[in-house]
Amino acid sequence: MESTSPTLRVTADRLRAFMAQAFEKAGMPAEDATIASDLIAQADLRGTDTHGVFRLPAYVRRIRAGGINVTPDIRIIEERDATALVDGDNAMGHLVMHFAARTAIAKAKQTGVGWVGARMSNHAGPAALYAMMPLAHDMIGLYFAVGSNNHLPPTGGAEALLGTNPIAVAIPAGSEPAVVMDMAPTVAAFGKVRLKAATGEPMPVGWMIGRDGKPLTDASRASEGFLLPIGDYKGYALSLVIGLLAGVLNGAAFGRDLVDFLKYPEAATNTGQSILAVSVEAFCPVDVFKANVDDAVRMIRSAKRLPAVERIWLPGEQSHERKRDRVANGVPIPPALRKSLDELARELGIDPLA
Amino acid sequence: MESTSPTLRVTADRLRAFMAQAFEKAGMPAEDATIASDLIAQADLRGTDTHGVFRLPAYVRRIRAGGINVTPDIRIIEERDATALVDGDNAMGHLVMHFAARTAIAKAKQTGVGWVGARMSNHAGPAALYAMMPLAHDMIGLYFAVGSNNHLPPTGGAEALLGTNPIAVAIPAGSEPAVVMDMAPTVAAFGKVRLKAATGEPMPVGWMIGRDGKPLTDASRASEGFLLPIGDYKGYALSLVIGLLAGVLNGAAFGRDLVDFLKYPEAATNTGQSILAVSVEAFCPVDVFKANVDDAVRMIRSAKRLPAVERIWLPGEQSHERKRDRVANGVPIPPALRKSLDELARELGIDPLA
Numbered sequence: 001m002e003s004t005s006p007t008l009r010v011t012a013d014r015l016r017a018f019m020a021q022a023f024e025k026a027g028m029p030a031e032d033a034t035i036a037s038d039l040i041a042q043a044d045l046r047g048t049d050t051h052g053v054f055r056l057p058a059y060v061r062r063i064r065a066g067g068i069n070v071t072p073d074i075r076i077i078e079e080r081d082a083t084a085l086v087d088g089d090n091a092m093g094h095l096v097m098h099f100a101a102r103t104a105i106a107k108a109k110q111t112g113v114g115w116v117g118a119r120m121s122n123h124a125g126p127a128a129l130y131a132m133m134p135l136a137h138d139m140i141g142l143y144f145a146v147g148s149n150n151h152l153p154p155t156g157g158a159e160a161l162l163g164t165n166p167i168a169v170a171i172p173a174g175s176e177p178a179v180v181m182d183m184a185p186t187v188a189a190f191g192k193v194r195l196k197a198a199t200g201e202p203m204p205v206g207w208m209i210g211r212d213g214k215p216l217t218d219a220s221r222a223s224e225g226f227l228l229p230i231g232d233y234k235g236y237a238l239s240l241v242i243g244l245l246a247g248v249l250n251g252a253a254f255g256r257d258l259v260d261f262l263k264y265p266e267a268a269t270n271t272g273q274s275i276l277a278v279s280v281e282a283f284c285p286v287d288v289f290k291a292n293v294d295d296a297v298r299m300i301r302s303a304k305r306l307p308a309v310e311r312i313w314l315p316g317e318q319s320h321e322r323k324r325d326r327v328a329n330g331v332p333i334p335p336a337l338r339k340s341l342d343e344l345a346r347e348l349g350i351d352p353l354a
Numbered sequence: 355m356e357s358t359s360p361t362l363r364v365t366a367d368r369l370r371a372f373m374a375q376a377f378e379k380a381g382m383p384a385e386d387a388t389i390a391s392d393l394i395a396q397a398d399l400r401g402t403d404t405h406g407v408f409r410l411p412a413y414v415r416r417i418r419a420g421g422i423n424v425t426p427d428i429r430i431i432e433e434r435d436a437t438a439l440v441d442g443d444n445a446m447g448h449l450v451m452h453f454a455a456r457t458a459i460a461k462a463k464q465t466g467v468g469w470v471g472a473r474m475s476n477h478a479g480p481a482a483l484y485a486m487m488p489l490a491h492d493m494i495g496l497y498f499a500v501g502s503n504n505h506l507p508p509t510g511g512a513e514a515l516l517g518t519n520p521i522a523v524a525i526p527a528g529s530e531p532a533v534v535m536d537m538a539p540t541v542a543a544f545g546k547v548r549l550k551a552a553t554g555e556p557m558p559v560g561w562m563i564g565r566d567g568k569p570l571t572d573a574s575r576a577s578e579g580f581l582l583p584i585g586d587y588k589g590y591a592l593s594l595v596i597g598l599l600a601g602v603l604n605g606a607a608f609g610r611d612l613v614d615f616l617k618y619p620e621a622a623t624n625t626g627q628s629i630l631a632v633s634v635e636a637f638c639p640v641d642v643f644k645a646n647v648d649d650a651v652r653m654i655r656s657a658k659r660l661p662a663v664e665r666i667w668l669p670g671e672q673s674h675e676r677k678r679d680r681v682a683n684g685v686p687i688p689p690a691l692r693k694s695l696d697e698l699a700r701e702l703g704i705d706p707l708a
Binding site: 181185 | 432434435436437439464465466467468469471494507508509510511512513515516523525533535537539541563565566567584585587588589590591592594595597598599602603604605608609610632633634636637638643646647650653654657658659660661662663665666667668669
């Protein structure tokens with residue numbers, strides 16, 4: 001998938017070991033450091049580069065500033081047969097959601113479905129990671145989260161009260177890759193806006209508006225404007241509803257209470273996330289379901305195509321192919337990222353990545 | 355909300371009685387006719403006119419053509435503590451989902467959450483109706499359905515394999531109206547396209563494309579083109595995922611297997627729908643949650659506004675206000691609808707609506 005370039009490539013194992021060592025040096029117990037590093041490396045393998053090792057320096061900075069608790073007591077504080085509310089005790093979000101996903105899977109084994117919400121969590125990387133955890137148990141996963149920053153106003157509003165709250169759904173297939181949707185309810189992710197700002201390119205009309213309601217295309221002025229939701233009022237409604245389900249229902253932050261985790265590395269964010277695991281077997285024999293999903297996938301892939309379209313992709317298929325490449329050939333570490341990780345290694349007194 | 359016009363207005367009670375009588379004349383038992391009529395009248399009261407009494411002649415036509423079973427055995431065919439799969443036995447979709455929603459609510463009372471899927475169902479009217487059923491039990495409702503027609507291709511495709519599969523979420527509030535999102539993953543509903551075709555107005559760019567991939571704005575040529583998804587590939591992914599959750603998981607129709615219920619009034623559609631009920635109490639004291647939703651609603655409503663914007667609406671708030679008006683002043687029946695209902699009444703030998 002990647003073009004040949006002088007960019008360093010490291011194996012997932014080396015990446016994991018480097019991250020685990022960094023987390024341990026920052027004070028995290030070894031077992032937790034392993035879990036967090038595994039999940040972050042999954043993001044890198046799937047090509048979600050903005051949510052992978054790229055974030056390590058910021059995570060470590062938060063830990064060292066006291067903004068993340070490295071000796072948390074992650075626990076269930078409210079429970080029914082098919083539901084749980086988890087208090088993350090301000091741990092790394094990855095650890096909280098790892099715990100929450102396992103809890104949801106265990107409940108779905110017993111009752112057919114498990115819905116587990118979390119409060120006092122933190123940024124946990126790509127939504128797809130957690131929606132995909134039930135797949136190995138022949139379960140469907142759904143994940144909702146309150147985004148870490150508010151960039152979205154309600155329709156008609158000129159005040160960013162809502163986040164790019166993601167929703168992810170992962171559905172197991174047979175010989176085809178799982179169908180994995182992971183989307184924010186905005187046309188563009190804020191990371192893409194930052195990228196445009198870095199390269200000086202204009203943004204397409206439709207990504208952002210200014211405080212005057214007119215299209216904003218100068219990415220260097222992004223802080224003066226707002227992201228636009230998908231489908232106009234539909235994306236606004238989706239963001240609000242996800243915020244209520246993953247935030248308010250769990251007693252987590254929402255709206256003006258949100259803490260910008262980049263601006264305030266020392267403050268607890270009280271991030272809210274929710275995960276559902278749904279046992280396929282509770283509805284349909286697993287082999288029948290997987291064969292039917294395979295059929296559905298192939299039907300979509302072989303649909304008649306518009307002129308000049310070479311291939312129709314399924315949700316999650318490009319990430320799946322990227323992972324295949326990166327497992328075989330390593331995770332690319334562009335020069336700027338390598339520099340930032342080398343600095344972090346020096347700061348922590350650990351071996352550099354390569 | 356409605357302007358003063360010579361349009362007939364009828365009370366919800368009269369509307370319900372008229373519909374129930376029509377269904378009974380078509381062979382439906384009285385109890386079922388009452389349930390279906392109540393739900394359809396709810397759609398009319400909330401202003402979802404395309405899914406209200408407007409559909410009655412088509413429903414009756416399907417019943418008389420043998421396309422709907424009026425003496426069904428709606429039953430659970432697979433069950434866990436928190437899940438059920440319902441076989442609708444080709445009943446009216448309203449009856450199947452009424453049964454499914456009650457089952458989900460009963461399960462959520464026991465286990466915190468209930469997820470109930472249905473197969474062998476039919477068109478059930480607006481998604482919001484079912485997502486809202488748990489509200490009276492201090493529960494959150496979520497609803498997914500496979501749309502009755504395929505109008506959406508996958509991104510890059512020139513073949514409508516996917517439906518305007520709706521998702522609805524209803525969240526209880528305290529003194530504010532419940533937050534109710536009800537959306538299809540396409541920019542425009544096909545009903546809006548039909549309306550443009552009827553008036554001869556052009557459609558805005560962005561609603562549809564033709565088989566050449568170029569914008570289609572002539573609504574009279576709609577059958578040659580495709581609806582566009584919200585957020586490009588995001589709306590495609592959303593439609594696919596809903597189709598797998600509400601269709602394939604339940605053993606219901608999906609993709610090329612879908613039966614166009616308007617074209618083939620005699621054929622079973624095997625429509626799939628899924629409903630979740632989530633007990634608020636399993637996560638948060640109900641009064642605390644409702645007060646927090648009220649706060650969230652007021653925060654959004656009082657956000658700073660863009661120039662010339664008079665009011666910021668919450669999802670479901672306009673339907674709520676329309677219902678208030680129609681409960682007080684009656685449901686408007688425009689002349690063309692009145693004519694079609696008068697014809698139906700003559701055909702069935704029942705009293706006209708007014």
